[in-house]
Amino acid sequence: AQRQLENLGLIAARPRSGYYILSHPWQKPALPAASQPDLKPTPVTGQELVLQLAQITSQPGFVQFGAAVPDESFLPMRAFQRSLGKTVRHYGKRAANYAFPPGLPELQHQIARRMHLCGSPVDPSRILISNGCQEALSLALQTVASPGDIIAIESPTFYGLLQVIESLGMKALEIPTDPQSGISLPDLELALAQWPVKACVLIPNFSNPLGSLMPVAHKQQLVALAHRHDIVLIEDDIYGDLAFNGERPPNLLSFETNTRHGN
Structure with a gap:
C-alpha cells in the first residue's frame, strides 16, 4: 500500500525516518497533443544529427532514453x-563460427516458439x-519498396527508422499520432x-518515443485497412513484453490472415 501511495506521488520515504505525506503532491503532467504533420511525402535528411546524437549518448553518465539501451x-x-x-562447452568450435542467413536453426525455432506463445504462430523457416x-527494418523496406517510394510512419518516430529511410533514398509520409492510442487511422486512410x-x-x-499503446480494436482496423489498400505493414514489436500490467498486448501479426506482413 505504501509503494502504491509513493507511486501516486502522495507520500515520500526519508532515510532512517519513515514515510511522510507530501505537502505538494505530485501531479501527473498533461499528455502532449497529437502531432499534426503535413500529409505530404518528403525526403528524409539529417543523418549527421543522428551520428552526433550517437556520439553524445556514448559518453559516461549519459542516460539514453531514446533507444533500447538498458543501464549496465x-x-x-x-x-x-x-x-x-x-x-562453448556444448558447441565447441561451432560457437565461434559465423552464422549465415537465414540464421541458426535452433534460434529460429526458439523465436518461432516464443511468437507462438504471443499468439502469432510462424513457421521457423520464415x-x-x-x-x-x-x-531488419532496412531489409524489410528493401524487400517491398525502392528508392523514391513513399513509406508511411508515425510522427514522431524512432530516429533510427528515419536514418534507414534516408539511406535507402525513400520518402517519409508522417501520419498524425496520438500519445495514447498511436497512429491516427483516419489520417492514415486519407x-x-x-x-x-x-x-x-x-x-x-x-x-x-511517445510510448503509446494502440487499442486492440484499432489494431484490427489497421490490418483491415492494409487489406483494402494492399500495403505492407512492417511492425516493430521491440517493446511488446514491457506491459505494466504483466499482460502482453497482441501484435498486428496475430490479426493477420492473408496480407503480406513484416514483423
Missing part, C-alpha cells in the same frame, strides 16, 4: 557468463536472423487515398 547495472552478467560458458533491429504508399512502419505496442 540491469544486465545479468553472471547469467550471461554461465550461458556463454555452457554454449524467420530471418538479422544483425539488429535497424538491419494519406493512402492520396499517395501511392508502399509500406507503413510503426510500433503499435509502446511506441518510441
Whole structure:
C-alpha cells in the first residue's frame, strides 16, 4: 500500500525516518497533443544529427532514453557468463563460427516458439536472423519498396527508422499520432487515398518515443485497412513484453490472415 501511495506521488520515504505525506503532491503532467504533420511525402535528411546524437549518448553518465539501451547495472552478467560458458562447452568450435542467413536453426525455432506463445504462430523457416533491429527494418523496406517510394510512419518516430529511410533514398509520409492510442487511422486512410504508399512502419505496442499503446480494436482496423489498400505493414514489436500490467498486448501479426506482413 505504501509503494502504491509513493507511486501516486502522495507520500515520500526519508532515510532512517519513515514515510511522510507530501505537502505538494505530485501531479501527473498533461499528455502532449497529437502531432499534426503535413500529409505530404518528403525526403528524409539529417543523418549527421543522428551520428552526433550517437556520439553524445556514448559518453559516461549519459542516460539514453531514446533507444533500447538498458543501464549496465540491469544486465545479468553472471547469467550471461554461465550461458556463454555452457554454449562453448556444448558447441565447441561451432560457437565461434559465423552464422549465415537465414540464421541458426535452433534460434529460429526458439523465436518461432516464443511468437507462438504471443499468439502469432510462424513457421521457423520464415524467420530471418538479422544483425539488429535497424538491419531488419532496412531489409524489410528493401524487400517491398525502392528508392523514391513513399513509406508511411508515425510522427514522431524512432530516429533510427528515419536514418534507414534516408539511406535507402525513400520518402517519409508522417501520419498524425496520438500519445495514447498511436497512429491516427483516419489520417492514415486519407494519406493512402492520396499517395501511392508502399509500406507503413510503426510500433503499435509502446511506441518510441511517445510510448503509446494502440487499442486492440484499432489494431484490427489497421490490418483491415492494409487489406483494402494492399500495403505492407512492417511492425516493430521491440517493446511488446514491457506491459505494466504483466499482460502482453497482441501484435498486428496475430490479426493477420492473408496480407503480406513484416514483423
